[in-house]
Amino acid sequence: MKKSILPLILVLVMSCSKEIPVHKDVSKSFEERATHLVSLMTLEEKISQMSYESPAITHLEIPEYNWWNECLHGVARAGIATVFPQAIGMGAMWDKEQMFKIATAVSDEARAKHHEFASRGKRGIYQGLTYWTPNINIFRDPRWGRGMETYGEDPYLTGELGVRYIKGLQGDDPNYFKLIATAKHFVVHSGPEIDRHRFNATPTPYDMLNTYSPHFEKVIKEAGVYSVMCAYNSYNGLPCCGNTELNDLLRNDWGFNGYIVSDCWAIRDFYEKDAHAVTETQQEAAAMAVQAGTDLNCGNTYPALIEAVKNGHITEGELNVSLERLIVARLRLGLFAPEGAVKYESISYDVVDSETHRLLALETARKSLVLLKNENSLLPLNKNVKKVAVIGPNANDLEVLLGNYNGYPSNPVTPLNGIIQKLPNAEVKYAVGCKTAEGLPIFEAVPSAVLFTDESLKENGLNAEYFSNLECEGTALHTQIDGNVDFTWRTTSPFEDINYDQFSARWTGYISVPKTGKYALGGEAFSGMKLYLNDSLLAKREDVHHPKKIYEYVTLEANKPYKIKLEYKQNNTDHAVMQFLWEAPNDSLENEAIQLAKNSDVIILCMGLSPLLEGEEMKVKVDGFSGGDRLDVKLPATQTQLMKQLKKLGKPMVLVLLNGSAVAINWENENIPAIIEAWYPGQAGGTAIADVIFGDYNPAGRLPLTFYKDINDIPEFSDYNMKGKTYRYFEGDPLYEFGFGLSFTTFNYTNFNVPNSNETNKDLTVSVDVTNTGAIAGEEVVQLYTTKLIDDGFNPTRNLVGFKRIFLKVGETKTINFKVTPKQLASVDANYAQVVNNEQLLLSVGGSQPNKELETAQKVITKKVHLIGDTYLINK
Template sequence: MEKYQDKALTPKERAIDLVSRMTLEEKVSQLSYNASAIERLGVPAYNWWNESLHGVARAGTATMFPQAIGLAAMFDDEKLLEVAEVCATEARGKFNQSQKYGDTGIYKGLTMWSPNINIFRDPRWGRGQETYGECPFLTARLGIAFVNGLQGNAENLKTAACAKHFAVHSGPEGIRHEFDAIATPKDLSETYLPAFEALVKEAHVESVMGAYNRVNGEAACASEFLTGKLEAWGFNGHFVSDCWAIRDFHTKHLITNTVEESAALALRLGVDCNCGDSYYYLLSAIKAGLVSEDYATESAVKLMTTRFKLGLFDGNPEYDAIGFDQVSSSAHKKLSQECAEKSIVLLKNNGLLPIKRDQIKTIGVIGPNAASIDALRGNYFGTGDEYTTFLKGIQERFEGRVYYAEGSHLFKDSLQPLGEYGDGYAEAKAVAAHSDLVVLCVGLDATIEGEEGDTGNAFAAGDKNDLFLPKVQQELVDIVLELNKPTVIVVSAGSAINPKGDKADAILHAWYPGQMGGKALANILFGDVSPSGKLPVTFYEDVELLPDFEDYSMTNRTYRYAENNVLYPFGYGLTYSKVNISDLSYDPHTSIASLSIENLGDYETDEVIQLYMKDLESIEAVRNYNLCGFKRVHLKRDEIVKMELLVPRSAFEVVDQKGDRAVQSNKFRLFAGVSQPDELSQRLSGIPVKSFEIVLK
């Protein structure tokens, strides 16, 4: 038995032996995402590219969960762990069948290029929907949970997770291939890098993906600074380039002259796996002396180590037994629906919701997203074996008459190719006129909000120009609201949208809620479930008051630094009930914050306790405060629950201008509530936040 076949050795020891038997050509063949087979060594072909952002994507049928930004709105790391466990289970089930039938192609492997833990710093960014929002703390805690769920806790990895896009990457999409993101040491350490550090140190994420852009002059996929950070954090997995990012070195960033130079630079600075075709030229680069073969050897070892960790050469009885029946099972779709119910955010409610069925005989469902499957999906999605649109969910739930009008196109002037401008408005008026209540379903989808449409992407989408609905939809909203019918606006979008719904009775932000989104919406509308989602991003009033999109400074960005321009704050979201927080205390010996929460309202509901810390002394502290703890709790009517939350040491730390993190102060104020402690959040929710002064000794 050869050493690489010895299961008693570590994955790395086996990988070192296996790679030592490869020729230069064979080693190089393993460094591209579509790795070739090496039959003489028993190495099968393997495609490293697979996706599971909110369900296994692009590989046929799979359970489709709410888009990542919606999952973040749950503020529930335990539930996100369950979601990731389902993704891993379905990935294994699909992988087992693909192997059985000889399919080793793209999107069929066990290396999942998720999660996206970039910071959603600007609401115009189209790919913000893929993230967990604007808060480094929330992003880190949710990212850790997702990685743990994907990778499992057994001897072999269930799947291999990937933290992306490293780093300082959040638009603009249109110039991402040549853009240089300039970030200060303070912003790097305080905002852009903490989630990556947490996933490396705490979740032991198996891979990291580099970004397209440059960071302070260095290409993110060839950065001594970023590579140094990974080394300092103890990263021992593999590094993959974003797709065709190495090509940008010589075609966009102009830091090299040829593809051979680009491949050599990337390999030398730590890119083990190239998503793209640049490493096809690596053999000639090595032979030309542009880079040493030793780097190819080192990268091949890292990649083979991951494959050994996954059990791809030995099999794994537990994982190999996962059957195709696990894919899109009833239990998994039930979890998807539960996540959608927890993610939908109630932004406004004057008492119309929940719908009083005994008072309503007819409902009008209007809008381009009412019957849209795309409005459920977001980007990076799989294929659901069933979909419940908003219209279908309401029809299935409501016993009375449901009228429907599309009302307008998502963004075009007319619904029909030969139609006149606004050719759906009249029908929308008719439906509203015949209805006791209107549910107006508007928003975006991934055809107009998402990733730049280049190699490998499903849509030619991109960033938003403003924070409003497309013109034809805004006119539709205005027309319906002018009729003075009781109206609920439901917005599907992966980002902040202001539907100008001052005259609406209620506004729900549904994100892209997954394949069961219509059932979830209906359950909320009719009061079977209380809404409980919280905003993981700030909803701003006006894009014109934001810093320039290309400005990566955190000044006047996100809840931590916002000075004005806030429509709905980070952490905000109503329920159908009212709660009260009391008995807040903090034990410095255990770092535990204790409190009680009481349901004072008429409805059973979930709520999210949120802890924020304000440094009262340091000039290096964030302008406002930092989220430092959160926990979802279910409350029956009149129930009182005592809760304990750990306050991490990082809550007391600040980052100075050099990027160094330390505790500089003695006095702090800890806030506890179901929102931020700002005046606007407390006014909108009607629920005061409690606080406790902490003095460190």
Template structure:
């Protein structure tokens, strides 16, 4: 969905409503719909029958209005829970979705989703007590994103579970079940798999782009995960996409919404549009399949889209008067929406709803933080480890930590993120882990030359002559610095996410100010461009402002207008420094908002060579160099205003590491010191040079609030990495088809005929594992039967560790058949020397194939099964052949 991400994940716009209404669960039962003992369908029918047309229409937009005469409070359907409850104050921040996928751990995904739903309930329960019925505080969670990550250039691929339909299906089902809970009567939250369907970029043309997938690709690749989350996970909601499919916008596509979703899959929940997707039916430079809002709204509802993120459905009243849609058709949508609210228990006494008593103490708890750390540990993928260089030799006395991601909050958070209360940046994680070593730090480079990055702590000191890094921060419980500071501390850098959150105890989240003071030292004399990113929420009625002083002279000032400013990242201001001495520096920040916003980052656009020289200097003094390079959610993400070399509108045009970071790696290599490269990113990178020259390479993704700890423990050896790649790491752009081409030909490990840099399912360990005695329940399988596969897995190394046993099916070759297909996986823990017998039961659906016409069938022929730690071509396992007899067509 459209949401312009600022540096701290706050909204540039937010469709927020703040009016509350008394709930119907007061104990009085004036109407049958208020009787919790009646069946839900009767209650819903009764409630909707009492509404006027205008009241019904008011319920079909995401900011559903209150109906005071019926005791119906307003409700906003928009809440985010991709890898933590987002934009509503502090919550547990798990690794980004692609990092969660790298765990290959379905049980863990279920635990994560259960935690997210617990925190969502805690926040909702508290919000209701405070009469808050706003966006981001509801129980309808717009997650998971189960689109297939077909091309590494897509900026939103970080939100997905990768490129494989089966892996995505299993993780998606686990996540949906964890979100919705296991109560027989009440949903804990509502899960919303998205974006239905065939959606994966480009971001710049998503509002007008049409996809004509082949029948085979549609059924074989793009739909299986949606089918699984609906038929197995029983997701109560689905979000339709921006793009068109076969000439019809996804939110008006009856083949998807009616033939597949409701008829073939038996979906009984509600469908929400992506934000503004129905506008794309008629707005200029979009699909323009409807002449106006009335026709667009009627078309979407009649196709099966029940609620509209946006305001277009407000035109439904006029659409009825014009004869474009009947009130009865609107009733269908409204009843689906209220069925969800009743299933959530929103109209029942709290005493009857088991989740209504979850307290705020469950939010951001120590136990949940530990789960975030476990997830980050499991997500680490070891890509190279030359001569067992890792874990680092404990004799290393000096460690250089270098790179733009070594001390950047955004690199922990990713996008659609929760707000971390105690983030552990990589440099801080390494300093905490390697207490007996001297850990030096340098930023080293920007992400892309010419773009701003957070001003590094090495340039800041709390007072003249101090060697301590950072600025002195004074925190006030007012928006105008009045009174005495509630808190004074040294902040290593100004890079904070306080979206709907208090900076510290005793400071109100809605109104505060901070004064940072100290000195600024630059690496070389000259002109410098500084900038401030604010977590400004439009149109939330907030105020964000700052003033900057250098050498006690004001050099910049900015303030958002309370009602009409859309600014978040503010224009840069330039300063000139004649030397590299310490200069007095002060930044004053003011925040005032009824609910949202808060957060600030102090950036600079640094010269490349001086940063590189600083990095080389500390590397030369070190025993080992750990370099944190990769991408940033400031570069890859949803529909972003970024157009620089290698990046366009949130997507990438080049999968290589950006040039300025590559130059940094080469300069560090020239020092002769051993180098460990840690990648932090949401998508695959072609890091061929690092693979050839670094001693070790780790993929850490955007690893969540305690990512710095997990990375340090992996480098130290306390964590034995066991993650696997959920996407193919291609060697170059030359291996990729056109980004606009949605055909799966030569895409992903299932159809790619080239040699990748790192394959899907790849990942090393500090242990070694061997497979043996792979057996099938039968060498001849009749169509419709289940096939059982067993194998022994042994840890032949000297360390305890996790192994992911991967099962691939290699089908008979046809014009459309995949080369190989993941059909089973298990993450298991094995002590050194331990063996375990793993078992997989392959259903007829897992043994089936899709033909060119899109028909899925169990098909006769000669097949092979491979069980191992990677893909069959690596030989890291064993293959067994079998024969399928007969055929059986399966339902969609």
């Protein structure tokens, strides 16, 4: 009897008719797919996906995902990466095209790293595709420690640079993101750090519209940024992450359609008594945040949403709105995408730390340098110089190259190394000279000569134990004597049978010093470390989010043994570092520098600040600094005192500043003939600095913020009223003005074409010819400003409305065109509407701002234009 083929046919039919799940159906919109996927989740699963550490949902084939990544000036905290100048240095370039190039390189490395991580099943922190960058807050006060993370004090400059950086990060594919960028911190956020968890910002409507919001609006409307991070502080009485007014502004007024993420542990501030304390419980805080539009929680508050739903504080439907936004984001990053659909998946890992990116970092560092003074054309120095003294605490410190939120370069070049490489035939010698500030140690690895294996002090070194677990538990896999603790393993393991990213180590023994005195003891460890002295915990660090050196000062007696124990853990990160550091008493720093300088032909000073002094919510124990902020704008006295002594020698002196914020160098400006602002210049900073000092690069950077002469020239730090701060409102005499920067060549401006009148509702088009009238080629930053001839007391009198960085050969002329929109000409009226009034404006164009008297200044020409017609309403 013939077998029936009917069952086979039925199987084939059923197989062919099996439908693709909606959430995998690329013919559906991302929104439809997200809605369907969310509908398949339990309440607990939904809530699990609304925290930055999102676990896998196996039955839906959703892999684990960690939303936290940083790429402020290169891929951060994820192992080897190209490190560009800190953001404030990128702001000093005044170069939109370069910003896009940098962001493209950074996102290439980020994509390549993510796929490499995922291929090894690694989906932890700093391994995803959602990046909490850029920081576009306004650097309204030089005391703010995080100002280095911004592009400066001007909302127009910040917005223009932010747009290019975001576009470079997110890519140009209409369907899939390369990365997702995050504009932060929304809104009105710029210190003080010590009060950020409880501070209530209440800006005037004038300042909100003129200063604190335009750049956020710009990156949403022009760059399509897909994520916004809400700030720690309150705005008009409510925490930013729980403020419906801000959500309405973003979504309803500006058309933002992405997701909002809280700053880390900001929602905890809702209920903590020493913070905002606007709710009683975690579940109320979580509900408040979600209902105000905060979709994703960086922190541990959102698990309380389970109880919040049960107790009626929020509905599951409200949670769905936020979760669907998050799922759309993951789909647009490639979740469930068909093979080959996301073009960025093909980026090869060899782009990471590639030669092309290293050269881009060097080019960027060069572009970021600002020449502040060059008396009698001291610079460039002659390369035939025989003896060079390089002096200062920032001359050979890797920390000041990297700033904060940084990656780890494979071959960083400090200023000292850059100068040595530049002058192979010269005698280049170095002396630290002084501390960066009194109370901040000059760190070096604790030498083997003072470390001993036991109390007999006969054998140098420490007893080392290496474990394959994270807590130094059980029997060590390896034991040995390490001469000292000064290891950078990166992505290699101390031993082949230990995973490079999952291990711990312990060192025990004794320290005995030859001289009684005050010593700093501490260390640097990426994932976490503990240091014990005589069995008492001396210092510890368990925060992988802000890895910096930790230390404490202790008094040690000569020849006395002190018991030492160090513990280190390496937990799922691609950068393994452990250093046992100290500062031994040294009373001869200044004398060593003076003796070196006496025997040299030229003195190159590397001074400034340090990321160990300024930064995010830091525990700094140094006079003049508080919580990561500064209490003054002066250069620390230790440095100026040394420079005054060196000045007496009568040698040529060049001052290089490495810092993240403005410094009042009044004495230095009067007494040192050449001064360069180098910021925290990234991996190639030393090469770039040497290139400028010795004439291989003509500097053209411009200050993105005002350098004041005295802290008393501006209002209190906590005063968020803009009056009296930044070039747009400051009425005093700055040390160096916003937009200032010198060149080794000269430029002339002619044919400034400005219409005599312009209708209030029309773009204003102007042009100018710029000629290189000097003896060498160089770049110029052409700056266009409007100045109101009548000050209304509420709006800024002066605004940057256009800029372009150009290169000109000797004798070359280029015509530069600017289009100024009505919105750029608007003022905020008494009804808090933005309007363009019938009035006369002064337009100025040049390589800097016009002077206070509004006369034609060197390199700057001015013309007036009448705005005519009906008063034009922009928006309310």
